[in-house]
Amino acid sequence: MSTFATDLTIDELKAEADRLFNRKRLTNFGLPALVFVYLVYVFFAFDVSGMAQRANWENGKTLIADSYSYKTHVSRDNRTGEVSTAIEGERKGRYPDGEAPDWVSLGETTVIDLEDGHIVRFGPKIIEYEIPGFGIVRATPIRSAGVQAELPAGEVPDWINVSKNRMAITTDAGRLTVTRNRSEVFRYFNGWELFWFTLDSPYYGKPFPELAGLAARGEAGAILNDFWTNKMWRHQDVAWAIFETILMAFLGTLGAGMIALPLAFLATRNFNPLKSVRFLTRRVFDFVRGVDALIWTVVLARAFGPGPLTGALAILVTDTGTFGKIFSEALENVDEKQIEGVQSTGANAPQRYRYGVIPQVTPVLLSQLLYFLESNTRSATVIGAITGGGIGLLLTQAIITQKDWEEVAYYIVLIILMVMLMDWFSGWLRRRLIQGETGKIRKARDTKAKSFFLP
Amino acid sequence: MTDLTTGSPSVDQIRTDYTEMTRRKRVYGGILLIVFVAMMAAGFRTADSRNAGSFTDGWRRIFDYPAEVLSEAWEKIGALPANLVEFFPALLETLNIAAASTLIGTILGTFLALMSTRGMALWPTLIPLFRRISDVFRAVPEIVIALVLIFVLGGGPVPAMIAIAIHTAGALGKLFSEVNENASLKPVEGLHSVGANWSQRMYLGVIPQVGPNYVSYALLRFEINIRASAILGFVGAGGLGYELRNAMSWGQGRYDEAAAIFLLLFVTIVVVDQMSGLLRERLTHGSEKGALA
Numbered sequence: 001m002s003t004f005a006t007d008l009t010i011d012e013l014k015a016e017a018d019r020l021f022n023r024k025r026l027t028n029f030g031l032p033a034l035v036f037v038y039l040v041y042v043f044f045a046f047d048v049s050g051m052a053q054r055a056n057w058e059n060g061k062t063l064i065a066d067s068y069s070y071k072t073h074v075s076r077d078n079r080t081g082e083v084s085t086a087i088e089g090e091r092k093g094r095y096p097d098g099e100a101p102d103w104v105s106l107g108e109t110t111v112i113d114l115e116d117g118h119i120v121r122f123g124p125k126i127i128e129y130e131i132p133g134f135g136i137v138r139a140t141p142i143r144s145a146g147v148q149a150e151l152p153a154g155e156v157p158d159w160i161n162v163s164k165n166r167m168a169i170t171t172d173a174g175r176l177t178v179t180r181n182r183s184e185v186f187r188y189f190n191g192w193e194l195f196w197f198t199l200d201s202p203y204y205g206k207p208f209p210e211l212a213g214l215a216a217r218g219e220a221g222a223i224l225n226d227f228w229t230n231k232m233w234r235h236q237d238v239a240w241a242i243f244e245t246i247l248m249a250f251l252g253t254l255g256a257g258m259i260a261l262p263l264a265f266l267a268t269r270n271f272n273p274l275k276s277v278r279f280l281t282r283r284v285f286d287f288v289r290g291v292d293a294l295i296w297t298v299v300l301a302r303a304f305g306p307g308p309l310t311g312a313l314a315i316l317v318t319d320t321g322t323f324g325k326i327f328s329e330a331l332e333n334v335d336e337k338q339i340e341g342v343q344s345t346g347a348n349a350p351q352r353y354r355y356g357v358i359p360q361v362t363p364v365l366l367s368q369l370l371y372f373l374e375s376n377t378r379s380a381t382v383i384g385a386i387t388g389g390g391i392g393l394l395l396t397q398a399i400i401t402q403k404d405w406e407e408v409a410y411y412i413v414l415i416i417l418m419v420m421l422m423d424w425f426s427g428w429l430r431r432r433l434i435q436g437e438t439g440k441i442r443k444a445r446d447t448k449a450k451s452f453f454l455p
Numbered sequence: 456m457t458d459l460t461t462g463s464p465s466v467d468q469i470r471t472d473y474t475e476m477t478r479r480k481r482v483y484g485g486i487l488l489i490v491f492v493a494m495m496a497a498g499f500r501t502a503d504s505r506n507a508g509s510f511t512d513g514w515r516r517i518f519d520y521p522a523e524v525l526s527e528a529w530e531k532i533g534a535l536p537a538n539l540v541e542f543f544p545a546l547l548e549t550l551n552i553a554a555a556s557t558l559i560g561t562i563l564g565t566f567l568a569l570m571s572t573r574g575m576a577l578w579p580t581l582i583p584l585f586r587r588i589s590d591v592f593r594a595v596p597e598i599v600i601a602l603v604l605i606f607v608l609g610g611g612p613v614p615a616m617i618a619i620a621i622h623t624a625g626a627l628g629k630l631f632s633e634v635n636e637n638a639s640l641k642p643v644e645g646l647h648s649v650g651a652n653w654s655q656r657m658y659l660g661v662i663p664q665v666g667p668n669y670v671s672y673a674l675l676r677f678e679i680n681i682r683a684s685a686i687l688g689f690v691g692a693g694g695l696g697y698e699l700r701n702a703m704s705w706g707q708g709r710y711d712e713a714a715a716i717f718l719l720l721f722v723t724i725v726v727v728d729q730m731s732g733l734l735r736e737r738l739t740h741g742s743e744k745g746a747l748a
Contacts, residue, residue: 035558039558039559045551046555046611046612046613051608051609051613054609055608056607056608056609057607059606059607060607063606244502247498255495286725289728290724290725290728291721293682293686294696299521300517302516302519303513303516303519303520304506304509305507305508305513306506307505307506308502309510312499378596379596381596382596382598385602385690392596392598395599399603399606412595412603416591419595420591423593423594
């Protein structure tokens with residue numbers, strides 16, 4: 001209270017208070033206004049309105065629908081009359097000849113039940129679609145004359161599309177397309193098709209209790225094998241990809257830590273009296289960190305080709321710089337007294353480092369290493385997408401095909417789970433490893449707060 | 456009472472116990488070290504065998520590509536200023552992506568943090584929900600969202616901006632809520648008692664306390680986001696990364712452009728690192744001084 005200048009008059013004090021209030025008011029409104037102006041600038045710089053027009057919302061709709069549902073194609077070759085059923089229309093998901101799901105009854109006239117009264121019949125000559133509340137649509141594909149469609153009387157609704165050579169009907173129950181050569185029905189189902197077993201596996205479609213029973217009777221190996229080698233979802237490849245991604249993060253982070261620790265001693269004032277070496281080491285750290293992981297990835301991919309090793313090395317090189325900086329800061333904050341204490345018992349230089357220095361910096365080192373292990377799992381996904389390794393590669397491949405969105409959704413879920421698992425694991429390990437040395441928890445936190453280097 | 460002397464071990468006993476303990480510790484340490492080294496070696500061998508090229512062949516060629524690029528760039532050194540000018544707009548775009556996503560991420564992260572801190576949340580029952588949201592946001596790598604959005608929205612800076620902003624919101628949401636937990640709730644209660652609504656309580660009671668720390672974290676995030684936006688450009692989201700990929704896919708003959716882009720990116724990262732380092736230093740020290748006075 002005594003810090004106020006007492007020689008000010010009330011008017012002067014009031015004027016000062018007013019100035020203060022005005023300034024505060026200005027910042028209170030000025031700062032948000034500035035942010036707003038910048039965002040408006042970005043809106044125009046990024047041409048958001050133009051992009052909104054170019055954006056393909058149809059793509060977005062298929063993406064979302066496809067990520068949780070799948071369709072089964074029932075198609076008839078109109079020349080030979082052959083009917084085949086395939087999930088997603090893929091060869092991998094095709095039913096064996098003469099077999100079909102129970103809502104398709106094969107025969108001279110194939111009847112496809114789309115539920116809610118929607119029934120499609122593939123006759124020998126005529127294709128029929130019975131739509132409740134509308135009537136029966138008939139189409140006759142003739143090779144020479146195209147498709148002749150017969151609709152119930154009245155106006156043609158917009159979900160039916162008829163032309164000379166093609167008829168397409170889209171309802172809530174499914175979709176029918178008839179062309180001269182081919183009639184095809186799509187029926188949509190929720191879920192991820194064939195996730196556990198493909199159709200060629202004897203275990204396809206069996207309920208879980210039955211599978212458990214079979215497994216108990218000694219078929220567990222075969223069941224696991226069929227699951228593991230599922231051609232549609234490639235569980236084996238996905239597991240390898242996730243392992244590769246974690247491997248990249250593990251090798252990169254720990255390798256960087258191992259290289260950076262000895263170098264960090266060279267960059268500290270208290271352990272290295274040579275100013276030129278210190279300066280040089282610090283610039284090397286800055287350089288390695290400044291040349292971004294992206295550029296290292298590009299350069300290393302040229303030398304090593306695509307794969308997890310390239311990713312691991314890219315992480316290793318970039319993080320050597322980061323760790324060098326953090327570790328040298330931690331080493332500069334080391335307490336001299338402990339080293340002197342160790343020295344007073346007659347310890348030589350390596351022993352002084354081992355027992356005087358290392359125990360002091362271990363908590364900082366470990367907690368940083370573990371933080372980066374988690375963040376590098378994410379980086380490894382990204383680097384994998386660029387350099388071609390791990391789950392990042394699978395994700396980009398699945399996105400490039402532009403139709404396997406259920407796989408994309410699956411990979412995204414796996415990536416998120418993987419990162420969260422690593423986050424949990426590194427947190428758990430950090431608590432386990434650092435809690436043992438009770439006195440040092442606070443110290444580790446202090447240094448952390450100072451360097452602010454959390455990823 | 457008589458047990459006291461028999462209960463306390465002799466010096467010899469203490470010594471044997473102590474040597475026993477150190478030996479055990481050493482054995483554990485040794486085993487851990489061996490396991491660790493074995494894991495590193497096995498991991499390295501696995502990575503090496505699953506890579507297209509092996510380490511033993513490749514390490515001699517590490518500097519081939521940079522040397523190639525640099526020698527060609529050196530031959531065409533006269534074109535460097537023109538190239539730098541040509542790619543400056545791309546740099547600006549990369550910076551804009553980083554800045555806009557940091558801003559949006561900070562705003563969203565502040566909201567998430569306030570919503571997930573006890574005593575500040577608007578709906579205290581939803582605290583776990585908001586925590587999980589920021590966990591998930593934090594766990595999503597930027598590239599995942601960017602690639603999906605590029606498919607829907609087309610290439611350009613906006614997908615990158617949204618992707619980075621979401622990750623930033625999650626990361627900052629967690630850091631901010633840690634900061635919030637150390638903030639005093641007394642100003643909030645005071646404001647509450649005079650009838651301030653939730654936004655007034657937060658804006659006048661919490662933000663001034665945590666502001667410097669928030670800005671400091673946001674600046675750090677800006678550094679990280681510049682790198683991220685460069686990387687996302689590489690998969691088609693505009694900016695320097697996109698130009699870099701184009702220049703590189705041309706191969707020889709356009710290496711002068713690649714070198715110019717490398718240079719721009721490097722200088723930008725170093726300059727922003729240094730500037731934000733200085734600013735953060737001032738912010739944290741400034742707040743310490745403020746707390747002491």
